[in-house]
Each structure stands twice: as structure tokens, then as C-alpha cells.
Amino acid sequence: MQAGNGIKVIVTMIGLDGHTTGGEVVAMILRDAGFEVVYLGVNQTPRMIIDAAIQEDVDVIGISSHASNYGQIEELVDLARANGLDDMLIVVGGNIPREPAQHLLAKGVHKIFLPGSSGATIVEYLSTEARGARKSAPATRRSGAGNADQGRM
Amino acid sequence: MKRETDYGYAIKPVYTPADVAGLDYEKDLGHPGSFPYTRGYHESGYRTRMWTQRMTAGLGSSKQANGVLKKYREMGQRGGMCVISDRVFSHCIDPDHPLGRKEAGVLGWPGCSLLEFEELMDGIPLTGQSITLLGSSAPTVMRLAYVVALAHKRGIDPSEIHGSVMESPFENYFGQTDVQPFDLNLKLWLDASEYVVRNKIRMRSSVISQHFQESGGNNAQAVAVVLSMYKELCGKLVRERGLDFDDAALVPYELVSIGTRFFEEIAKVRALRRMWARIARDEFKAKTEKACQMLIAVHTSGRTMTYQQPLNNIARCAIQSLAGAMVGCTAMDNATMDNAYAEPSALAARMSLNTQHIVAHETGVADVVDPLAGSYFVEALTNEVEQEATKILNKIDELGGLIAAIDKGYIQEMLRDEANKKFIEMDKKDRLIVGVNHLEIPPEEDFEIPIQKLHPGDSEAIAERMAKWKPTRDQDLLKARIQQLYTDAQKGDRFNLMPSIVEAVEAYATSGEVIGTIRKARGLNYDPFNVIECPFALH
Numbered sequence: 001m002q003a004g005n006g007i008k009v010i011v012t013m014i015g016l017d018g019h020t021t022g023g024e025v026v027a028m029i030l031r032d033a034g035f036e037v038v039y040l041g042v043n044q045t046p047r048m049i050i051d052a053a054i055q056e057d058v059d060v061i062g063i064s065s066h067a068s069n070y071g072q073i074e075e076l077v078d079l080a081r082a083n084g085l086d087d088m089l090i091v092v093g094g095n096i097p098r099e100p101a102q103h104l105l106a107k108g109v110h111k112i113f114l115p116g117s118s119g120a121t122i123v124e125y126l127s128t129e130a131r132g133a134r135k136s137a138p139a140t141r142r143s144g145a146g147n148a149d150q151g152r153m
Numbered sequence: 154m155k156r157e158t159d160y161g162y163a164i165k166p167v168y169t170p171a172d173v174a175g176l177d178y179e180k181d182l183g184h185p186g187s188f189p190y191t192r193g194y195h196e197s198g199y200r201t202r203m204w205t206q207r208m209t210a211g212l213g214s215s216k217q218a219n220g221v222l223k224k225y226r227e228m229g230q231r232g233g234m235c236v237i238s239d240r241v242f243s244h245c246i247d248p249d250h251p252l253g254r255k256e257a258g259v260l261g262w263p264g265c266s267l268l269e270f271e272e273l274m275d276g277i278p279l280t281g282q283s284i285t286l287l288g289s290s291a292p293t294v295m296r297l298a299y300v301v302a303l304a305h306k307r308g309i310d311p312s313e314i315h316g317s318v319m320e321s322p323f324e325n326y327f328g329q330t331d332v333q334p335f336d337l338n339l340k341l342w343l344d345a346s347e348y349v350v351r352n353k354i355r356m357r358s359s360v361i362s363q364h365f366q367e368s369g370g371n372n373a374q375a376v377a378v379v380l381s382m383y384k385e386l387c388g389k390l391v392r393e394r395g396l397d398f399d400d401a402a403l404v405p406y407e408l409v410s411i412g413t414r415f416f417e418e419i420a421k422v423r424a425l426r427r428m429w430a431r432i433a434r435d436e437f438k439a440k441t442e443k444a445c446q447m448l449i450a451v452h453t454s455g456r457t458m459t460y461q462q463p464l465n466n467i468a469r470c471a472i473q474s475l476a477g478a479m480v481g482c483t484a485m486d487n488a489t490m491d492n493a494y495a496e497p498s499a500l501a502a503r504m505s506l507n508t509q510h511i512v513a514h515e516t517g518v519a520d521v522v523d524p525l526a527g528s529y530f531v532e533a534l535t536n537e538v539e540q541e542a543t544k545i546l547n548k549i550d551e552l553g554g555l556i557a558a559i560d561k562g563y564i565q566e567m568l569r570d571e572a573n574k575k576f577i578e579m580d581k582k583d584r585l586i587v588g589v590n591h592l593e594i595p596p597e598e599d600f601e602i603p604i605q606k607l608h609p610g611d612s613e614a615i616a617e618r619m620a621k622w623k624p625t626r627d628q629d630l631l632k633a634r635i636q637q638l639y640t641d642a643q644k645g646d647r648f649n650l651m652p653s654i655v656e657a658v659e660a661y662a663t664s665g666e667v668i669g670t671i672r673k674a675r676g677l678n679y680d681p682f683n684v685i686e687c688p689f690a691l692h
Contacts, residue, residue, distance in 0.1 A: 015240075015252065015255060015256055016240035016241065016243070016244055016252060016253075016256050017240065018240065018243070018289075018328070018329065018330030018331070019328065020328060020330070020368075021328060021368045021369050021572050024569055024572065024573075025572055025573055025576045028569075028573050029576075042330055042332075043332055043682070045252065067240060067256070067259065067260050068259050068260055068495065068607055069240075069255060069256050069259055069260075071255055071609055072255055072256075095460055095493040095494065097494045097495060097604050098601075099604075099606075114460060115459065115460035115461070115493060115589070116459070116460065116461055116589045116590070116593075118580050119576070119577075119580050120580075
């Protein structure tokens with residue numbers, strides 16, 4: 001199965017979150033499904049993740065979140081907008097209670113994978129939505145860090 | 154569905170005397186209290202001493218955590234207290250660090266200075282109960298220094314305090330991460346361990362398989378890994394710090410993760426006791442019985458606490474607590490039904506603590522030592538997990554010990570493969586988890602439990618308090634103590650920094666300042682994240 005052909009995904013923890021198992025398992029699932037995975041690991045600030053996303057020209061940022069530090073995910077969403085990364089998906093996986101999960105979705109996170117999400121669900125979502133996002137914004141895609149004015153506000 | 158242990162041993166439908174034909178009671182089990190201690194260390198078990206029943210606390214400010222500890226005491230937690238660090242203290246930066254500011258008090262106790270410890274312990278005795286402070290390895294020396302400093306302030310001899318505030322440097326590889334380098338964490342761990350032995354302070358260090366197993370490792374691997382940690386660390390205390398093995402062996406304690414595979418968990422702990430006893434006697438030539446007895450506490454598995462249908466976790470916790478009691482543990486702390494959501498709510502904490510009380514007082518399980526001994530199945534499983542763990546332990550020895558095995562990536566790869574395997578097994582329904590991949594219900598039908606909420610302003614308040622408080626300290630004293638620490642930290646790995654760390658902590662130096670100063674003396678950046686500059690003019 002090569003569902004992930006041509007799709008590049010960052011998998012990372014955010015802030016001081018040191019729980020790596022979920023992120024590593026998802027990285028394996030995505031690689032096995034043909035995605036190109038950039039695994040950033042721990043101790044990544046929102047700024048560092050966005051810089052990596054621009055440098056690596058990724059289609060998706062996936063945050064593995066197990067430390068209740070949701071404020072940093074919100075900061076990441078703001079930074080993505082400010083940098084014009086409008087067609088890039090931001091998805092989060094982890095044990096996030098309903099209320100902050102709803103809040104993050106309202107803030108602009110595209111999808112939250114709660115505990116129990118199957119590998120197939122994650123692969124299917126990314127392979128359809130990331131490509132969809134790519135098709136919908138062919139010309140202006142990610143022209144760099146100076147395009148804060150292209151934010152979707 | 155798989156009918157095999159998590160390390161791949163196929164379980165038979167029935168066990169008979171043939172499965173334990175070679176078992177020699179005296180040699181392989183021993184009477185409770187007798188070598189090789191498969192059946193435990195006390196002839197009368199819990200009749201002489203009930204296990205310590207405790208819950209982990211730590212969220213929000215130190216004052217809030219103090220309130221929780223007092224609440225737990227009201228709920229019947231008297232034998233010992235247990236507090237976990239937030240991610241900021243775990244890394245040994247400070248709440249007013251730009252990265253600390255966002256996460257102080259979020260996932261535990263923000264214990265970055267003696268002031269925080271004083272507030273945490275306000276109205277709570279240092280003696281008469283075990284003091285356990287958990288978190289990562291990096292703050293080991295800080296936590297120990299707090300205990301010593303507060304004892305001095307309260308006029309208590311530190312040797313009257315017991316508990317565990319140190320943590321093995323290996324945990325960094327097993328999911329309990331911090332940002333400090335392994336060689337620094339190892340050096341500071343050896344300093345702290347040598348200090349408690351030489352000063353006769355009854356403080357232990359967690360050298361534990363729990364993180365490894367909660368990160369996905371299997372039972373046999375967990376046994377092998379904890380034994381290899383014991384061998385490596387006790388060996389270093391003997392060879393590099395000149396301690397007697399019989400003293401060094403009293404530093405570590407094992408926190409074992411107990412999941413829902415009831416008999417396998419019990420077999421694991423029984424095998425662990427037997428294996429360590431033989432290693433201590435045969436490899437390290439232990440002279441005392443104590444040195445052959447691995448102190449084992451139980452943590453019921455947080456990993457098994459599901460997000461879906463969280464009330465089901467009460468049943469899981471009860472099964473695990475029963476197993477934990479049956480293995481003959483020293484202390485137990487439970488994961489809670491809301492473990493997949495947040496730090497325990499008062500309701501969830503009471504539920505878990507009461508689960509222990511029910512097991513202790515209502516089931517009768519605490520009346521008899523090692524009640525499953527002699528079961529064909531349990532003895533066979535004990536032998537199986539020992540055999541499998543021995544293979545892994547031999548492999549680690551072949552590679553040159555645990556540090557060498559980690560350098561070669563062997564342990565990390567083993568853990569990663571096993572975590573992946575566990576996920577795939579669940580994904581394919583080879584292992585069923587009720588509410589997750591079996592008998593699921595739609596989220597809108599799921600029952601809701603109260604979740605302890607986080608207040609985003611709390612972190613900022615903790616950070617601001619520290620930023621305003623720092624200049625109010627006696628600056629001359631602080632600078633002098635930090636300078637002394639800097640000077641000592643350049644005297645080589647074997648020079649014990651604990652005395653100068655205690656003095657710095659008594660001058661209210663923070664975790665970021667103490668560890669930052671030691672880092673600088675070792676040629677590293679003061680700030681592990683390289684965001685802030687060293688605030689001291691060191692020479």
C-alpha cells in the first residue's frame with residue numbers, strides 16, 4: 001500500500017512533552033504506508049516546528065500530545081497562519097480531554113486523533129486530506145516565511 | 154485472539170505437575186524470608202507490615218499540591234507520600250525560563266527551589282512516612298538537597314528521614330525524558346547515591362522498569378532491563394565510589410508496572426526477586442541478606458487506563474491492585490480512572506486509594522504470603538519469564554552492559570519494536586481492550602467523569618512569582634554558594650558535588666541555577682535550550 005506517496009509529514013512532540021511512544025508508533029505506521037516522515041523528536045518549540053515545516057516543505061504537521069500543554073499547539077497554529085502555511089494540515093494525536101480538543105479544533109487544528117484511533121484511520125485521513133489541500137491551492141503554495149499577509153483570517 | 158504472554162510464550166490450556174517437574178522448593182522458591190526470596194522477604198507478609206498505600210500528587214502551584222497531599226492524608230494515606238515533578242523541574246530549568254513559563258505546574262509539581270518544597274511540605278511531617286519525589290533523573294540532586302535542607306531547618310537529623318527522591322539516569326531512554334545529557338545525569342546520580350550511603354540517609358533511588366514497560370516494553374524485557382540497571386549502577390558505586398556492595402545495593406528500589414495480565418504480572422515479580430538474589434550473591438558476592446532483596450513497589454499501569462469508557466478503569470485498577478498485593482510489594486500507587494485525561498481528580502484519587510483499601514481489608518489477600526506459590530501455572534510462568542529475561546540479560550552483558558547496549562542502540566530498538574508490536578496487535582484485534590477495540594460505543598453515548606481542569610494562567614503565575622522572588626534572596630550568599638559549586642564542579646567526575654549543592658539550595662539557588670552552573674563548569678551552555686544567559690559572573 002502506498003497511500004502516502006508524495007506526502008511529507010512532520011511527526012513531533014511539542015514544548016517540554018517527553019512522551020515519545022505515540023509519535024514513534026505513528027511515524028512507523030506512516031512510513032510503512034509510504035509517507036515521507038520527518039521525525040523531530042522532543043523539546044521542539046512551536047517556532048522550531050514551523051521553521052522545520054518551511055525548510056522541509058511538508059504537507060502535514062502531526063503533534064503527538066501527552067502533556068496537557070495545549071497553549072503551545074495554539075501558538076503553532078497562529079505561527080502557521082502568520083507564515084502563510086494555509087494548505088498545510090495540522091493534526092494532533094493523544095489523550096486530550098473533550099473540552100480542550102473542541103477548543104483546538106475551533107482554533108484551527110484540522111483533526112484530532114484520540115486514543116483508540118486505528119492506523120488505517122490516520123493513513124486514510126492524511127492521504128485524502130493532505131492531497132486535497134494540495135490540489136486546492138496549487139499556485140500560491142507556501143512561498144515562504146515573508147507571507148504573513150496571506151494568512152486565512 | 155492471542156493466547157500468549159506479551160513476550161511470546163504460548164500459554165497451554167492446562168498445567169500439570171509435569172510443567173514444574175524440576176522445581177526444587179528450597180533451591181528455587183525458598184520459604185518466605187529465605188533465599189532466593191521468590192516468595193518474598195517477610196515470613197508473615199503483610200501481617201507485620203502492610204504495604205504503603207499512596208497516590209501520586211502534583212499539579213498547579215506548590216500550595217495547591219500541599220492541599221492535595223493533606224486531602225490524601227485525610228483519605229487514609231499515612232505510610233508515605235508521593236509527588237511527581239512538572240516538566241519544567243524535570244528538565245531542571247526554571248518556571249521563569251521562556252520555555253518553563255508555559256508549562257510550570259502543568260503536569261506535576263513545579264519544585265524548582267527550596268521555597269517550593271517548603272510550601273509543598275507545609276504542615277506535613279518529614280518523618281514517620283516515606284517521602285517519595287518522582288520525575289526525571291536530572292533533578293535528583295535538587296530533590297535530595299531539599300530534603301536535607303528542610304530537615305536542617307526543622308532541626309531533624311536527615312538520617313531519620315526515609316523514602317526515595319533520586320531517579321536513575323537510564324529513565325531518559327525509557328520515556329521519562331529530560332534534556333540533560335546522560336553523562337551529567339549519571340555523575341549526579343552517583344554523587345547523590347554516594348552521599349546518602351556515606352551520611353546514612355535512608356533515601357533510595359528509583360531504578361525502575363515501570364517507565365520502560367509503560368513505554369511499550371514486555372515483561373521479560375522489563376525484568377532484564379531493571380536487572381541490568383541494577384548491575385551497572387551498583388557496579389559503578391562499588392568500582393568508582395569505593396562503596397561496599399552491601400551498602401550500594403540498598404540505594405536502588407524497583408517500581409514495577411502491573412498491568413491487567415494477572416498471572417503474568419505476578420510471575421514477573423516473583424522471577425525478579427529470585428534473579429536479583431542470585432546475581433547479588435553470585436556476581437557481587439553479597440554478604441548481607443538485605444543486599445540480595447530487591448525492594449519492589451508497585452505502580453498499577455497508567456498505560457492500561459483507557460480514554461474510552463473511563464469507569465471501566467476502576468475494574469482494571471482493582472484487578473491490578475489485587476495482583477500487586479499478591480506479589481508482596483512494599484508500596485503501591487495506583488493509576489486512576491481519569492489517567493488518560495488529566496492528573497487525578499479528588500474523586501478518582503479516592504476511588505483508587507479505596508481500591509487498595511478494599512484489597513487490603515476486604516479480600517483476605519493480605520493474610521497469606523505469596524498465595525499462588527505452588528500453582529503449576531504460576532510456577533511455570535515464573536520459570537518462563539526468568540528464562541526469557543535471562544536471554545536478554547545475557548545479550549546486554551555480551552554487549553558490555555547496559556550503557557554499552559544503549560550506545561549501540563540495542564535497548565532503544567528493542568523498545569521501539571515492542572511498542573510497535575503492541576499497537577499492531579491492538580489494531581488487528583489480536584488483543585482485545587474493552588471500549589477501545591471491542592464493544593466500543595459512540596463518543597456521544599460515553600459516560601463523562603469529572604476531569605481536573607487546567608487553568609492556563611497558573612503557569613504564568615508560578616513563573617511570575619519566581620521572577621519577582623529571585624531578587625529578594627540574599628544575593629551575596631547566593632553568589633558565593635554558586636561560585637563554590639562552579640569551582641567544585643571543575644574538579645572532575647569523582648568529586649562529589651552534593652555538599653556544595655546542599656549549600657547552594659540552602660541559599661535558595663534554583664534548579665536552573667544549580668544545574669546550569671554545573672553545566673557551565675563542564676563546558677556546556679548554562680541553559681540546555683540555549684535561550685537564556687548565565688545570570689552569574691563565574692570565575
